[in-house]
Amino acid sequence: MKHNFGAGPCILPKEVFQEASQAVLDFDNTGLSILEISHRSKEFEAVVIETERLVRELLNVPHGYSVLFLQGGASQQFAMVPMNILPEGAKAAYLDTGVWASKAAKEAKKVGQVEVVASSSDRNYCYVPKGYEIPSDAAYFHFTSNNTIYGTEVFETPKASIPIVVDMSSDILSRNINVADYDLIYAGAQKNMGPAGVTLVIIKDDLFGKSGRTLPTIFGYEAHAKAGSMYNTPPVFSIYVSMLNLRWLKAKGGIAVIEQENIVKARTLYDEIERNPYFRGTADVADRSRMNVTFVMDTPELEAEFLALAKERNLIGIKGHRSVGGFRASIYNALSIGSINALVDAMQEFEEGKK
Template identity: 50%
Template sequence: MIRTTNFNAGPAALPLEVLQKAKDEFLDFNGAGMSVMELSHRSKEYDAVHQHAKALLKELMEIPEDYEVLFLQGGASLQFSMIPMNFLSKEKTAHFVMTGSWSEKALAEAKLFGNTSIIATSETDTYRYIPCISEVPSGGAYLHLTSNNTIFGTQWQQFPDCSIPIVADMSSDILSRPIDVSKFGIIYAGAQKNLGPSGVTVVILKKELLSQENEQVAKILKYSTHVKADSLYNTPPTFAIYMLSLVLEWLKEQGGLSAIAQRNRKKAEMLYKAIDDSHGFYRGHARTDSRSNMNVTFTLTNDELTKSFITKAKQENMVGLGGHRSIGGCRASIYNAVSIEDCEKLASFMKHFRESV
């Protein structure tokens, strides 16, 4: 079988070694005589998987002791609502930095629960850059930001120092580079880009926030419910958590976050070079100081050329290169599991395609 070179934005490429291990263990997990999917979530065999995933995530991200790690469901989208539902009210304000469609969705949900303020935005420039925060808020419930903007292809290079909790949607760049977790109140991420298959959402939450939770929230939507039950309040997505544990093992074998960050930088540089060397044939959407190492977004001069680029890439067994339906153009999502060779292949194709028209 020839593996397709997968530049999908999410669900996205998974490491081949992970898929192979899952395949090997599929019918008989650790001698249990059944698949991991068939294990009771209350069994000691499943508990070992659950604890292993949690411990590896803590180790790889160097998560301090005063943080909880939760495995929830509902995607990052549920976090857009669950965070303000628990931590915002009509007497409080949540501050937002607007860097794209996902920030807009998070803001829209927060408005249902309390006051919101936009402290910086790049909306008028089609979210081409991460705006500077001239004044960091000193009061308010929290400051929300999206660390990597999957659709527009921008990424925060440095996070602000802030006296109120920073809440970060890291769905599309978690585990792609080392970050200082202690700077954040809450980090959340849907799994389907860098963590594994869709179905599980990772939430990393500073313990002291739990005392500030609103009372009138349905039990299943309170963080404290999931903390008390160790993410086993109801049946968790056991297979997705198992896959997460395999991805984390793989990441550790790759040398951890510093090593993967170096590799990710190298991959992105190759594609940005193909854009910058093209004399305007490819135009990068993101301003150079805000370029993402996860989603490389670019346009060609017209729709016909874009279509031809995507079709010819597909003939070369490369898929997922169409831009998000909201902005069009092209996008190469190059998460952790996309290899240096995959990016070399795309960069070389970009050069040859340009020369061929």
């Protein structure tokens, strides 16, 4: 058995893979593959309807929000957000907590003014800034809730008198949130929701047309909302597999249950990092991510040796990002506590071998 700690595309439940593979051969007894079925067919329209319903149910999305399934990933949202809600001559406020947050601000600067309210770049993004002020004259405030490369996560929603926009690509559906605290949520599906190719957007309807800009239709949120995410040919397979994964999450008991599992998984691994003299966490304790656990060795020369042991034990994808080094264990929803225990066992085996 392989234990997949890769940062994305994500691990998915085995039963989701099995059902999706069957649909590739014959979708819903239509005699057609999910890969070839018309996106205008009643069978696929039912998929989109159910996927939206599951998102609304699992996240308790309030009335007055639209749920969209778009393409282009979070990187496209870096541009679509300011295009849609940053008026000409106005400014947007951004919190810089890592590579993706920085890229989001960089794209917004191509559309209008950006004020970076705080940054943790001074310590290689190993913490989440605190005590910053969000300007009340900005059109919106943007932050990234989980930073996959650096292993930090924002657990308390910043308070502001202006619309709040959040990139939840790597922790969506992993913990309870109050959607009403946000005006726009976006998330690439490929961490916790489904395969790469679809991006979830949850947007308050009041934001439609807020920028006052004349946009190409495909870049306007309102057009996608009016078309039920069918303005252009949608990512059929990605939406379908996301639906299967959302069904799995609901059957487990929903987000309250998966959040508790994620807390246990993260605590188990962080406890071993704290205990084991060969490993050290890179993120400040208060800001440690439950989704991406980053750690290093005080003796970097030993890292290659531990990676070799991990490979022997079928622990896949734990090499850290080049900007941090060391190791990164991405422990998304579908990763079992058994896989966490396998990694902990390998860390303890490494320790024993050095005595």
